[in-house]
Amino acid sequence: MTVATVFKAVGLLAILAFPALGFSDYVLHIAISILLWGYIYTGWSVMGRFGLVSLGHGAFMGIGAYVVTMLWNHAGITPWIGIPVAVIVSMAVGFMIGFPCFRFRITGHYFALVTLALSEVVRLLIVALRDYTGGSLGVTPVSVISADNPSSFLAMQFSDKVSWFYIVVAVWVIGLLIWRAVDRSMIRYAMEAVSQEEDAAASVGVHVTRTKLIVTMISAAMTAVGGAIYGQYQLYINPETTSGIAISLQIVFAAIAGGMFVQLGPTVGAVITLLLTETLRQTVGHDVHGLDVMIYGAMLVLFIIYMPRGVVGRLIDAFERRSETPGTPGQARPQPGE
Amino acid sequence: MLELKNVSAGYGTFQALFDVSLEVRAGEAVAVIGPNGAGKTSLLRVISKVIDLNGGQISMEGVALNDVPAHRIIELGIAHVPEHRRLFPRLTVEENLKMGGFIADARAHFEERLAYVYELFPRMKERRHQLAGTMSGGEQQMCAIGRGLMSGPKLLLLDEPSAGLAPVIVQQVFDLVRRIRQEGYTVLIVEQNIQQVLKVVDRAYLLEVGQIKMSGSSQELLENDDVRRAYIGL
Numbered sequence: 001m002t003v004a005t006v007f008k009a010v011g012l013l014a015i016l017a018f019p020a021l022g023f024s025d026y027v028l029h030i031a032i033s034i035l036l037w038g039y040i041y042t043g044w045s046v047m048g049r050f051g052l053v054s055l056g057h058g059a060f061m062g063i064g065a066y067v068v069t070m071l072w073n074h075a076g077i078t079p080w081i082g083i084p085v086a087v088i089v090s091m092a093v094g095f096m097i098g099f100p101c102f103r104f105r106i107t108g109h110y111f112a113l114v115t116l117a118l119s120e121v122v123r124l125l126i127v128a129l130r131d132y133t134g135g136s137l138g139v140t141p142v143s144v145i146s147a148d149n150p151s152s153f154l155a156m157q158f159s160d161k162v163s164w165f166y167i168v169v170a171v172w173v174i175g176l177l178i179w180r181a182v183d184r185s186m187i188r189y190a191m192e193a194v195s196q197e198e199d200a201a202a203s204v205g206v207h208v209t210r211t212k213l214i215v216t217m218i219s220a221a222m223t224a225v226g227g228a229i230y231g232q233y234q235l236y237i238n239p240e241t242t243s244g245i246a247i248s249l250q251i252v253f254a255a256i257a258g259g260m261f262v263q264l265g266p267t268v269g270a271v272i273t274l275l276l277t278e279t280l281r282q283t284v285g286h287d288v289h290g291l292d293v294m295i296y297g298a299m300l301v302l303f304i305i306y307m308p309r310g311v312v313g314r315l316i317d318a319f320e321r322r323s324e325t326p327g328t329p330g331q332a333r334p335q336p337g338e
Numbered sequence: 339m340l341e342l343k344n345v346s347a348g349y350g351t352f353q354a355l356f357d358v359s360l361e362v363r364a365g366e367a368v369a370v371i372g373p374n375g376a377g378k379t380s381l382l383r384v385i386s387k388v389i390d391l392n393g394g395q396i397s398m399e400g401v402a403l404n405d406v407p408a409h410r411i412i413e414l415g416i417a418h419v420p421e422h423r424r425l426f427p428r429l430t431v432e433e434n435l436k437m438g439g440f441i442a443d444a445r446a447h448f449e450e451r452l453a454y455v456y457e458l459f460p461r462m463k464e465r466r467h468q469l470a471g472t473m474s475g476g477e478q479q480m481c482a483i484g485r486g487l488m489s490g491p492k493l494l495l496l497d498e499p500s501a502g503l504a505p506v507i508v509q510q511v512f513d514l515v516r517r518i519r520q521e522g523y524t525v526l527i528v529e530q531n532i533q534q535v536l537k538v539v540d541r542a543y544l545l546e547v548g549q550i551k552m553s554g555s556s557q558e559l560l561e562n563d564d565v566r567r568a569y570i571g572l
Binding site for chain 1: 411
C-alpha cells in the first residue's frame with residue numbers, strides 16, 4: 001500500500017514537472033490531449049465497466065462544449081458558470097435517455113444502439129441550430145485574449161500551453177478520484193450484481209433503475225466537463241469533433257484498448273490511441289492518404305479481439321498469474337459485460 | 339405470514355397464473371409442486387415482484403405487496419433464492435454473501451450474519467475467495483441460500499433448489515433445506531422433485547397450468563393416488 005502511494009506521488013510529481021523540461025508546444029499539446037482524453041475515457045468507463053456500454057458519449061461531450069460556448073457567446077456568461085450548467089444539462093439528458101432504458105430493461109446491445117442514436121441526435125441538433133451554433137462549420141468562443149492580454153481567467157481562455165497543462169492535470173486527477181470513489185462504494189457492488197444478474201440484484205434489494213441512473217449521470221457529467229474544457233482549450237468546436245458517432249466510438253475504443261476495469265486503464269488507452277494516430281499520421285498519412293486511419297482501425301480491432309480487458313488489464317493478469325501461489329486463487333476481476 | 343388471494347400474473351399477453359390462493363404460516367415449510375411449465379417459478383417471481391401482478395392480492399404479515407417494488411420486498415423479510423441460483427458469477431463467494439446483505443438494515447449485521455452463514459455452511463468459508471461461477475452446482479446452491487440468509491429474512495423462497503444437480507447432490511440439497519427449517523426459517527419451496535420435497539415440508543400445493551389443483555399435508559399428497567400416478571410414477 002505504501003509502495004503504491006509512493007509510486008503515485010512520484011508519478012504525479014513527474015507529471016507536474018513535465019512542462020519544466022522545456023518541450024516544444026507540440027509535445028505539450030500532445031500531453032494535454034492525452035490527459036484530457038484520458039479524463040473523458042475515464043468518465044466513460046465509470047459506466048462502461050459495468051456493462052453499460054454507451055456508444056453515445058459524444059452527445060455529452062457536445063453538450064459540454066456547446067452549452068458553455070453558447071452561453072459565453074450569446075449571453076456573456078463565464079464558463080465558470082457555464083460548466084456547471086453544462087453538467088446539469090448533460091445529467092438531465094443522461095436521465096432522459098437512461099430512465100426509459102433502465103425502467104424498461106433495455107440492456108446490452110439495445111442500450112448501446114439507443115445511445116448511438118443519442119449522439120447523432122445531438123450532432124444533428126447542433127447542425128440544425130446553425131443560426132446559433134454555426135452549424136457544421138463550427139464555432140469559436142468569442143476571444144478576449146490578445147498579444148497584450150494573453151489570458152483571461154473569467155473567460156477561461158489562456159494562450160499558453162503550460163496553464164492548460166496544469167488545468168487538465170487537475171481535471172484528470174479529479175476524474176481518477178471520482179473513478180476510485182465509485183470503485184470503492186457500494187454502488188460498485190450493486191452495479192456488478194446488476195450487470196451479472198439483474199433480477200437477483202433486485203431481489204437482494206438493489207434499486208436497479210436508480211443505481212444505473214446514478215452511474216450514467218456521473219459519467220455524463222464527467223464527459224460534459226471534458227467537452228467544455230476541450231472547447232476552451234482548442235477555442236474552436238465543431239459538431240464532428242465534439243459529438244456524433246466518430247467521437248463516440250473513439251471514446252469506446254480507447255477506453256477498451258487501455259482497459260476499462262482499471263483506474264489508469266482509460267488514460268493508458270488515451271496514450272496508446274493518441275500516440276498511434278500521431279505517429280501514423282506523420283509517417284504514412286502523408287504518403288498514402290487514409291492509410292493511417294486504416295492501420296489505426298485494424299489495430300483497434302486486434303486490440304479488442306486479443307486484449308478484451310485492455311492493455312493494462314492484460315498486464316495485471318500476467319503479473320498476478322506469476323505471483324499467484326497455489327491455494328490462493330487470484331482476486332475476482334470482472335470480464336466485459338456478456 | 340404470507341398470503342396470496344386470487345393472484346393472476348403473466349408475461350405480456352401470456353398469463354402464467356390464474357386465481358392462485360395460498361397461505362404460508364409462520365414457522366411452516368410449504369411446497370408448491372407441479373410439472374414443468376405449471377407456473378411455479380412465476381409464482382415465486384410474482385411474490386418477490388420481479389414480475390407484476392395482474393390481479394389479486396399478496397400480503398406479508400398484513401402488509402400488501404401489490405405496490406411494493408422488487409427491491410423493497412427484501413426489506414419486508416422475504417428473501418428469494420432464484421431458480422438456477424442466479425449467483426453473481428464473477429463476484430467471489432464472500433462478495434455474493436455481501437450482496438445478500440445489501441440493504442441498509444442488513445449492513446449493520448454483516449459480520450455476525452457472515453459468521454452465521456459460514457458456521458452453517460463451512461464449505462462456503464473455505465471457498466470464500468473463489469469466484470461463485472466456478473463452483474459446483476451444489477456449492478452454488480449453498481451460496482445462493484447463504485446469500486438469501488444474509489438479509490436476516492423471515493421467509494425464504496426457494497426456487498427448485500435441486501434443479502440441474504446430480505442425484506447425489508440433490509440429496510445434499512434437501513438436507514440443506516432441512517437444516518434451514520431447523521434454524522426456524524419459514525420456507526416456501528417450489529419443486530419438481532416431488533417425492534423428495536414432500537419429505538421435508540409440512541404442507542404442499544399442487545400447481546398445474548397456473549392453477550392450484552390440490553392442497554393438503556405432505557402426507558395427504560404423498561398418499562393421493564392421482565399425485566402418485568402422475569408425478570411419482572408408482
